[in-house]
Amino acid sequence: MSAPLLPPKPEYTALCKASAVIGADPMLIQAAGGNTSIKAGDVMWIKASGTLLADAQAKDIFVPVDLPDMRHAVANAPPRADQPAEFALVRDGLRPSIETSLHAVFSQKVVMHAHCIHTLAHAVKKGCETMLAAPLAGLNWAIVDYVKPGANLARRVAEVAKGPVNVVVLRNHGIIVAGDTVAQTYGLLSEVHARLRIDPADCAQPDLDALAALTTGSAYTLPDYTPLHQLALNARRFQQATGGSLYPDHVIFCGIGATALSDGESPDAACARIEATGAPAPVFLIVPGKGVILRRDATEANRALVRCLADVLLRVPAEAELSYLTDAQNAELLNWDAEKYRSALNV
Numbered sequence: 001m002s003a004p005l006l007p008p009k010p011e012y013t014a015l016c017k018a019s020a021v022i023g024a025d026p027m028l029i030q031a032a033g034g035n036t037s038i039k040a041g042d043v044m045w046i047k048a049s050g051t052l053l054a055d056a057q058a059k060d061i062f063v064p065v066d067l068p069d070m071r072h073a074v075a076n077a078p079p080r081a082d083q084p085a086e087f088a089l090v091r092d093g094l095r096p097s098i099e100t101s102l103h104a105v106f107s108q109k110v111v112m113h114a115h116c117i118h119t120l121a122h123a124v125k126k127g128c129e130t131m132l133a134a135p136l137a138g139l140n141w142a143i144v145d146y147v148k149p150g151a152n153l154a155r156r157v158a159e160v161a162k163g164p165v166n167v168v169v170l171r172n173h174g175i176i177v178a179g180d181t182v183a184q185t186y187g188l189l190s191e192v193h194a195r196l197r198i199d200p201a202d203c204a205q206p207d208l209d210a211l212a213a214l215t216t217g218s219a220y221t222l223p224d225y226t227p228l229h230q231l232a233l234n235a236r237r238f239q240q241a242t243g244g245s246l247y248p249d250h251v252i253f254c255g256i257g258a259t260a261l262s263d264g265e266s267p268d269a270a271c272a273r274i275e276a277t278g279a280p281a282p283v284f285l286i287v288p289g290k291g292v293i294l295r296r297d298a299t300e301a302n303r304a305l306v307r308c309l310a311d312v313l314l315r316v317p318a319e320a321e322l323s324y325l326t327d328a329q330n331a332e333l334l335n336w337d338a339e340k341y342r343s344a345l346n347v
Contacts, residue, residue, distance in 0.1 A: 140163075246325070
């Protein structure tokens with residue numbers, strides 16, 4: 001390995017600053033989601049799994065990896081490419097992001113991957129490629145179908161991220177952009193975010209008194225983020241929310257889909273009903289016509305991904321047809337050791 005194991009300053013410093021800004025914006029990043037990277041010769045520095053982009057200036061969250069070895073694995077040995085810890089050049093307890101391979105396939109020096117709310121509001125809809133054509137006109141962009149994050153996704157992205165293409169929309173997942181400088185890449189991410197902007201729908205009023213009475217003495221309480229209630233207050237949005245899982249991080253941090261209270265059912269009874277199936281107690285419950293309640297012991301990551309669902313669906317037309325993850329796709333996320341590790345760190 002000819003490149004020194006030192007970050008390529010001053011660009012690395014710029015990457016840390018931009019990463020912290022991105023990570024602090026819930027419209028771009030939720031919990032430990034998203035990642036950024038920078039390449040210098042045969043080394044790629046990438047955010048560590050389970051760390052927060054928001055901490056990029058306060059903590060050492062980037063891990064150096066063997067870039068040629070990772071690229072070779074993506075092209076020739078995908079199972080190995082899904083073990084990013086094998087490519088770490090420093091063994092300090094941090095694992096490279098589970099999406100290291102996704103960054104490696106880009107030729108550009110800087111890559112930024114975000115779970116942008118505006119992108120997701122488009123990317124969860126059936127036929128979204130047609131809807132993206134106008135707002136992304138003039139950009140060198142492409143789109144790939146959903147597959148579990150990792151080497152298979154990286155190979156699909158590599159097929160389209162050729163020549164001038166430096167913006168790739170990931171269906172049911174997010175956005176990834178690339179450039180030769182941090183400023184260029186961050187500017188491109190900001191431009192895509194702005195071009196895909198959708199203002200949230202008007203909000204109805206939740207029945208806070210009924211929710212307060214319902215949660216008294218239970219494991220649930222009212223959320224601090226009031227737009228969550230909108231998942232319960234429009235019949236079509238309620239159907240969209242309970243129709244299944246729309247993107248991977250929801251499954252990891254909130255479980256599959258969303259649970260609604262049956263008529264006359266208490267929160268504890270709903271928990272018992274779900275736990276009887278072998279699933280954990282729901283992080284949140286939708287009370288039809290009244291609002292949403294949240295577990296009192298919900299972690300910051302749980303709360304961030306519940307908020308994400310509301311932020312996305314408030315920007316999706318009521319008449320839109322959504323594309324949900326399949327049962328098999330949900331199962332492979334829940335049984336993925338790399339995601340169990342990330343979830344355990346991100347509490």
